[in-house]
Amino acid sequence: MLIEFFAGLLLVYAGMVALCLGLKRHFKSVWQREPSVTWCRTFRVCGWLLLALGFAACIASWGWAQGPVGWMGQVSLAGLALVLLMPYRPRLATLLPLLGLPFLLSALLLA
Amino acid sequence: MKPSRSFSWATVSRIIAALFGGYLYTYAFTAAIAQMLPLEPRDALVVATLPAFVIYPLTILWAFACPRPRMVWASAGLALPLLLIGFWPQFLRAVA
Amino acid sequence: MKPSSLTQSMSWLHTWGGLIFGWLLFAIFLTGTLAVFDKEIDVWMQPEAPVSHVDQAQAAEHAISYLQRHHGAESAWDISLPTARSPVLSVSTGERRRNAPRQYLDPNTGEPIDIRETAGGRFFFLFHFTLHMPRNIGIWLVGLAAVGMLVALFSSLIIHKKFFKEFFTFRPNKGQRSWLDAHNATGVLVLPFHLMITYTGLVIFSLIYMPAAVDALFDGDREAAFGPGQPAKTEQQAAQGARNGRSQNEGRGEGSGELVALTPLQPLLLQAEQALGEVRSVSISHPGRSDARIEMRPVLGNRIELSKGLSMTFAGVSGEVLKMPEQSRWAQLTQRVLSGLHFAQFGGYPMRWLYFICGMASCAMIATGLVLFTVKRRRRPEAEGPIAAQLYHLAERLNISVIAGLSIACAAYLWGNRLLPAELSQRGAWEVRVFFACWALSLLHACCRERTQAWREQLVCAAALCVCMPLLSLATMTRPWAEPIRAYLELSTVACGALFAFAAWRIGQKKPAPAPRRQSRNVSQELLNAD
Known part of the structure; x- marks a missing residue:
C-alpha cells in the first residue's frame, strides 16, 4: 500500500510540474526563454497523463472508494509543495520527480 | 473599502436579509422539496436536507450581489409560497 | 452601498465576512486538524499505559477473567479492546453510559493499573465543534462560521479572475503581493479539500442546522425519522454529552442462580x-x-461510511450470531459517507496524514487572509478615521493571539498533561484550564507589546514548547518512547517547532528600510503558515 502511495505522490507531483511548465510565466522562470505553443501543449498533455497515472496508483493503494479521495489530497499537496518551491529553486522543483524515481524503483524491486 | 461607506443602512438591510431571510428561504425551500420528492419520507428527508448547505450560502451571496436592496427582500418573500408547499398537510389539518 | 459590480460586492463580502469569521475559523480548523490524530494524542497523554504484546482475543480473555473475579454479579460488562491506534485495555460495568468510570487493565496480564485521567485528544475534537461552550450554543456558532467559510469560498471563486493563469503563482519578498499570493495559493490548490471539509462538517449536524425536512415530514419528531444507529442521532447525543444507556433492566426473573460459562471470544472476534x-x-x-x-462494535475506519452505532450481536453461551450489522439505506448511506469524509477515520495513516497537512493548509489560508487584511492597512492606519484605526489595531492583536497564541495554547496543553500531578482530581478539567489560561495570556501579551515583538516572542514561545517536548518526556517519564506512537507524535511536534522557530527568526532579521522589513516578515509569516 505504501509503495503505491509514494508512486502516486511522485506521479502526481510530476504531473503538476508539467502543468506548471505549460504556463509561459513558469517555463520562462526555469529556462529563461519563451516557450512555443507546441511545448506548452505537450507539457499540458503530459501533465494530465501523469495525473491520470497517479490516479491509478491511488486506486491501487486504497481501492475504488477511498482512492479518489486520496488522489485529490495528493494533487492538492503536491501542487502546494511545487508552488512553494518554485520561486526559490525552480530547477530543483522541476527535476525533483527525476530525483525521486530511483528511490521508488529500488523500493519496487526490493518489495 | 472605507468603513463609513460600507456601513450604511442599505448594508445593514442586506446583512439581515442575508442571514435571516436567507435562512428562512432555505428552510422553506428544503421543506418544499422534502414534501414534493416521490420518495419514502426517511429518504426524502436526507435528499432534501443535503442541498440546504449549498443553497444558504448562495442566498447570502445573492443578498449582496443583487443590485437593489428591495429586490433582495422581494426574493426572500418567495419563501412564503414555498412554506405553503412544504407544510400543506399541516396547514390542511389546522384549517380543518 | 452604492451600486457596484458583482466583483466589488463579492470582494466586500469576502473581506468583511472573512475577517469576522476568520478568527473563529482558524481556531476551528487548527483544533480540527489536531483532532485527526486524537487517538494518538490520547496515547501520548496516558504515558502509564503499558505496551501491549498480546492480540485482541487474549486481551479480551484477560479482561473477562478480571471481570469474573471482581464483578461477577454485575448485569453488564463493557470492554474496550486495544486497537492499532489505541493500545489501551479498559473495562466498565453496569449500564452503558458515556462517562461511566473505567478501570484500566494491563492487556498482557489482566491486572488493574492506574493511568492518569486526562482530557486527551478528545478535547481538541470536542473544542473543534463546540468551542467548549455549553449545550448547543457552540455547535450553532461553528455552523454559522462554516456557512461563513462557504460564503468566503464561493465569493472567492467570483473575485479571483486569473484562476488558471495564476494557479502556480507565488512571488515571495514582495510585501502585500506575497501575502495575497500565499492566500491564493493555499486557497486555490487545496480548494477541493476546503469545500469538502466545510460542507461535510455541516452535513454531520444537518438536522440540527436545517430541521425543515423533519418538521415538514415528521412534524419535528426527530426520533420517528430514524432507525437505530443513525450517525446524526449519535452525534446529537454526543453533543448533549450524554448517551442513553442501553436498557439492561430486562428483569432478573430469567435464568437460575447457576453461573453459565461464556463461550470463548476468539472465534466471535x-x-x-x-x-x-x-x-x-x-x-x-x-x-x-x-x-x-x-x-x-467496530473501530471507525475500514470504509468511508461513518460506522458509528454499527454492531454485531452474539448469544453469550452458544456463540451463534443473533444480529448482523445493518446495511444502510441508500439515502442514509449517502449521509454517512459524507459524514465519514469529514471524520477522516478511513484509509490508514497515509490518508490521515493527507488530511492533516490539508488541514494545516486550510489554517494557512485563513491565517494569510487575516494577516493580508492588516498588512493592507498598515501603510496608512489613520487614513479612515480614528475608529477604524482602533479596529485595525485590535485586528492586529487578535491575529497574533489567535494564530500564534492558539498554537502556544495547544502545545501548553500537552505540557500540562506531563507537569500536572498524576493523582490530581479532575485532571482533565485542569489540563483544559492550562489551555485557556495560556491563550488568555497570549492575548494580554499581544495587547501589551509592539506588534513585531509580539509576533516574534509568541512564535519563539511556541517553537520552544514544541521543540523541547522530548526533553519534557525524558524529564518526567522513565521510558517515554516504549510505545512508538508517542515517539512519532513528539517527532512531528519537533518538526512544527522548527517551523515556528524559522518563522520567528525571519521576523527577527533586521533590515534598514521599512519596505524590506515587511518583506522579510512576509516570507517568514508565509513559511510559518505553511507548516
Whole structure:
C-alpha cells in the first residue's frame, strides 16, 4: 500500500510540474526563454497523463472508494509543495520527480 | 473599502436579509422539496436536507450581489409560497 | 452601498465576512486538524499505559477473567479492546453510559493499573465543534462560521479572475503581493479539500442546522425519522454529552442462580472482524446467565461510511450470531459517507496524514487572509478615521493571539498533561484550564507589546514548547518512547517547532528600510503558515 502511495505522490507531483511548465510565466522562470505553443501543449498533455497515472496508483493503494479521495489530497499537496518551491529553486522543483524515481524503483524491486 | 461607506443602512438591510431571510428561504425551500420528492419520507428527508448547505450560502451571496436592496427582500418573500408547499398537510389539518 | 459590480460586492463580502469569521475559523480548523490524530494524542497523554504484546482475543480473555473475579454479579460488562491506534485495555460495568468510570487493565496480564485521567485528544475534537461552550450554543456558532467559510469560498471563486493563469503563482519578498499570493495559493490548490471539509462538517449536524425536512415530514419528531444507529442521532447525543444507556433492566426473573460459562471470544472476534473490520469494544449483558449476549462494535475506519452505532450481536453461551450489522439505506448511506469524509477515520495513516497537512493548509489560508487584511492597512492606519484605526489595531492583536497564541495554547496543553500531578482530581478539567489560561495570556501579551515583538516572542514561545517536548518526556517519564506512537507524535511536534522557530527568526532579521522589513516578515509569516 505504501509503495503505491509514494508512486502516486511522485506521479502526481510530476504531473503538476508539467502543468506548471505549460504556463509561459513558469517555463520562462526555469529556462529563461519563451516557450512555443507546441511545448506548452505537450507539457499540458503530459501533465494530465501523469495525473491520470497517479490516479491509478491511488486506486491501487486504497481501492475504488477511498482512492479518489486520496488522489485529490495528493494533487492538492503536491501542487502546494511545487508552488512553494518554485520561486526559490525552480530547477530543483522541476527535476525533483527525476530525483525521486530511483528511490521508488529500488523500493519496487526490493518489495 | 472605507468603513463609513460600507456601513450604511442599505448594508445593514442586506446583512439581515442575508442571514435571516436567507435562512428562512432555505428552510422553506428544503421543506418544499422534502414534501414534493416521490420518495419514502426517511429518504426524502436526507435528499432534501443535503442541498440546504449549498443553497444558504448562495442566498447570502445573492443578498449582496443583487443590485437593489428591495429586490433582495422581494426574493426572500418567495419563501412564503414555498412554506405553503412544504407544510400543506399541516396547514390542511389546522384549517380543518 | 452604492451600486457596484458583482466583483466589488463579492470582494466586500469576502473581506468583511472573512475577517469576522476568520478568527473563529482558524481556531476551528487548527483544533480540527489536531483532532485527526486524537487517538494518538490520547496515547501520548496516558504515558502509564503499558505496551501491549498480546492480540485482541487474549486481551479480551484477560479482561473477562478480571471481570469474573471482581464483578461477577454485575448485569453488564463493557470492554474496550486495544486497537492499532489505541493500545489501551479498559473495562466498565453496569449500564452503558458515556462517562461511566473505567478501570484500566494491563492487556498482557489482566491486572488493574492506574493511568492518569486526562482530557486527551478528545478535547481538541470536542473544542473543534463546540468551542467548549455549553449545550448547543457552540455547535450553532461553528455552523454559522462554516456557512461563513462557504460564503468566503464561493465569493472567492467570483473575485479571483486569473484562476488558471495564476494557479502556480507565488512571488515571495514582495510585501502585500506575497501575502495575497500565499492566500491564493493555499486557497486555490487545496480548494477541493476546503469545500469538502466545510460542507461535510455541516452535513454531520444537518438536522440540527436545517430541521425543515423533519418538521415538514415528521412534524419535528426527530426520533420517528430514524432507525437505530443513525450517525446524526449519535452525534446529537454526543453533543448533549450524554448517551442513553442501553436498557439492561430486562428483569432478573430469567435464568437460575447457576453461573453459565461464556463461550470463548476468539472465534466471535474473528467473525466480527470479517463483518465489521477491526473490533473496538465488546459489551456483555447478563454475563454468567444462560441468556447472556455479546455485542461487538467496530473501530471507525475500514470504509468511508461513518460506522458509528454499527454492531454485531452474539448469544453469550452458544456463540451463534443473533444480529448482523445493518446495511444502510441508500439515502442514509449517502449521509454517512459524507459524514465519514469529514471524520477522516478511513484509509490508514497515509490518508490521515493527507488530511492533516490539508488541514494545516486550510489554517494557512485563513491565517494569510487575516494577516493580508492588516498588512493592507498598515501603510496608512489613520487614513479612515480614528475608529477604524482602533479596529485595525485590535485586528492586529487578535491575529497574533489567535494564530500564534492558539498554537502556544495547544502545545501548553500537552505540557500540562506531563507537569500536572498524576493523582490530581479532575485532571482533565485542569489540563483544559492550562489551555485557556495560556491563550488568555497570549492575548494580554499581544495587547501589551509592539506588534513585531509580539509576533516574534509568541512564535519563539511556541517553537520552544514544541521543540523541547522530548526533553519534557525524558524529564518526567522513565521510558517515554516504549510505545512508538508517542515517539512519532513528539517527532512531528519537533518538526512544527522548527517551523515556528524559522518563522520567528525571519521576523527577527533586521533590515534598514521599512519596505524590506515587511518583506522579510512576509516570507517568514508565509513559511510559518505553511507548516
